[in-house]
Amino acid sequence: MIKVLHNNTCSKSRSVLEYLDENGVAFEVIDIVNHPLSEDEIRTVLKKLDMKPEDILRKNESLYREKYANQHLSDDEWISILSKHPELIQRPILIKGPVALIGRPVENVRFFIEK
Secondary structure, three states, X not given: OEEEEEOOOOHHHHHHHHHHHHOOOOEEEEEOOOOOOOHHHHHHHHHHHOXXXXXXXXXXXXXXXXXXXXXXXXXXXXXXXXXXXXXXXXOOEEEEOXXXXXOOOHHHHHHHHHO
């Protein structure tokens, strides 16, 4: 089953859930805003994505621009920030076993679910 790290305020995240539902794909929704990921869970997701914390930052968010833009922080510091401010995490993130994918654009999801 695919796990979807989701933020309901995000239209792209909602679109991916709709796409999965329309295509009969079994999935579990994890609402990362109301149930933020722990630092260890973020590390696990990053490993599955094969990315660094800065790679999954939403740099267009006002919180990022106002507080974190142009800061040179360690991976551990970014992970701590992401666990406290899940709205800064790119979404949706789809997880299937040992791999994960940022589900944008939605067309990328098709290839991911067919693997």
